[in-house]
Amino acid sequence: MQKRVAICAVAQIKNDPNLWYARFQNMLLECFEGIMSQTNVTFDMEKGIRTVITCSDDVWDARTISNNGMTDVVGAHFRGEEKMAQESLNGLGYAMASILSGHDDVVLFMGHMKESQPESRNMCTNLAFDPFYCRPLGMDFVNVNAMQARAYMEKAKITEEHLAKVVVRARKNASKNPFARENDPVSEEDVMKSPLLADPLRQLHYYPSTDWAFGMLLCSEERAKEFTDKPVWITGYASCMDSYFLGDKDLTSNFSLKNATERALKKAGIKDIKKDIQLFELCDHAAYQLPMWAEGIGLVNDGYGGRWVDDGGMDEFNVNVSGGMLNGNPLLLGGAARAIECFYQLRGEAGERQVKGAKRALAQSTYGAAGQHQAVVIFEV
């Protein structure tokens, strides 16, 4: 059996629409202290944390080298510090790789994002597009995702009713999650009547602007017992990048997600996800993405997402019991939020929303427009 990496502890603050009165340093410090108190890990250069990985983004933080704003509060001074300016699940993969490679055996992984800081989220994501062919057209994640939504809804026979169901369920599930963003409950009718953002996406189909921070302590299999009695193991990780230009790819093919899933499952030695995995956390930036990513990881056949929602697939397979990204996590951190839910569930610490007997879980995340970059992690207890 191949080597495993342990997650020993996680810490987070509550997802919030606007933490204007807290600096991201404050937010991280809360998480940092949570990790310290759970694990008693030290910063001893022989036995403690020598490597810190942080996840943040320059544009959103309005400063370059965004990690420089908080390396002191996460204990990263006078030791190794690396920044992942990409989806946090890729950061988790990076932390895992540092340990599996033998480069280090204890890694502190922290991340933050305040979507409330910039005047407009869409202006930020517009900058993700190249300055010549795409940016002047005003492309951003919302309007580009809208085109993917149109194509996928057509292919998988997704209706307004399906999307409404996904949104209502996300908010309902999140209401049982004490760390979830507090949103007003909505009815299916509210969703179907909510204003169009970019056809066919409606306001309530899109995840709301959110501020959040988290921390995790990872270590090698050998050392896990020093920090916890209940480690959660990472047994598989893979990511895949699809073509950059929107017109280069089939927007509904799930190419990169299928590729990442296949490789992550192979690493984890899993043959049948429906049988072997009891919990799925998917990064649904918009409602249509929940059934679409479910197709991508192989929970449902291609093009059957609509019927799957009708048939209760989301509940049958315990998909996004946390409320999902759709209820509100900041961009970049949706993956970490998924991983943290898997952690609680596998440890049996998910309270009201506990999935009984969950032994394996899958977390997925995406970054870029229209699911360009995908990452998948398999957890096990």
Next chain:
Amino acid sequence: MALDYDRKDCFIVEGKLALPYSYFAGRVGSTFITTLRDKKKIMGVKCPVCNKVYLPPRQTCERDLTDIRDNWVEVQPAGEVVNFTVVRYDDKHLPRKAPFVMALIKLDGADTPIVHILDGIAPEEVKIGMKVEAVFSSSPTNTILDIAHFAPKKPEKAFVSERTPAGAKGEEPVISQEEKLLKERRKAMSKKVIITAALAGAATMKNQNPSVPYTPQEFAEEAYKCYKAGAAMVHVHAREDNGMPTHDHKRIKDTHDAIKEKCPDIIVNLSSAVGMGKTPEQRISQIVYVKPEMASLNTNTMNFSIIDRKTGKIFIDFVFENTFTMLQDFGKAMEENGVKPEVEVYDLGGLDNWFLIAKQGFFTKPYNFNFVWGVAGGMAFRPDMFMVLKNALPEDSNFTTCGVGIEQFPAVTMSCLVGGHMRVGLEDNIRIPTGELAKGSWEQVEWAVRIAESLGREPATPDEAREIMGLRKR
């Protein structure tokens, strides 16, 4: 669970990230952009191994890693919509005010669709599979916006003038970019006719014709109907609710914006005359404030009165002041703010006044003139005088015309006949040629369309009108 922090005396730092930069487009990108800009050609690259034609072009085929950088192929400036969204939010990074259509368009000859803006169609009418064509920018932007946008493809008609001479396929004669643009513009001018609807003016009231708009909403409805009937532009004097012409910035902007909201495509041409008794400051500051695509620019101080046409009795005597200084200051303010002047010519002297001020060199080509007939204080419509004015115009000019009362339709017919454009609307005349009250300016637009059709000319779309008159779309 939420962070329980003290919120007293918290100071929020307001900042802004703004960094001018330059960016090398790459060798492949350089060829693409300069060819697009200078030759109005859209170039892709073809992979000789998998035969895929990539747009935007690139150096290497990502499927088989073949070096494709020199394998240029021209793709057609037309293709079909394969996916689209209607952007319904406004934001600073967006190139249009909402709602606008962003589409994935597969050009004929390319395998990979590109994203671009689709204009010239109501969002609810966009369909996947519809044929669209590129509308090239009239001035270079050095970005992908050198294709200004895409628009629905017009049905192809065989115009004799457009047939390729037999055996003429060979090297095209070398002409400069400017010459080519000019040629294209002249070609467009020769068949497209811009119909403008002057919706209200300053003096026509609801008791004369109930369709005269006063409120922003009424202006928007009336403009939309005119657009549907074939108008590319509306000329606007904003009104108060009681019908009085106004120089109030907010009211004028509300009126302008209401029209653009209801009918994003149409060109709004604002009056810089506004109404009787307005000061020069009141007349020009609203133009600078609203920045419409076009505005009227008056050329001479003249009587502008209301006289009984049958008896000669004077009802209102008014001197419409347009000094050389005003012609200069208003003209400069418009050019500096990207507002194209529509030069109002009430007689030959007015045109000569314009020529004098134009010596200063600030007017940009093409120039756009409106011959106004039948104002009490100006000249009555006479076909021979029309030809004198037309023949006196400088090069690179467009002209339209309008006439007060019964001179309206004879004047616009003559203009259409001799290659000019047409302005109708309740500002100039409350009736249709049968003598009945017009149901709205739009009914006069319908008449103008019929005149154009009978003379073998097609109404220009707003974008074609922009191309002809050299306007910058807002």
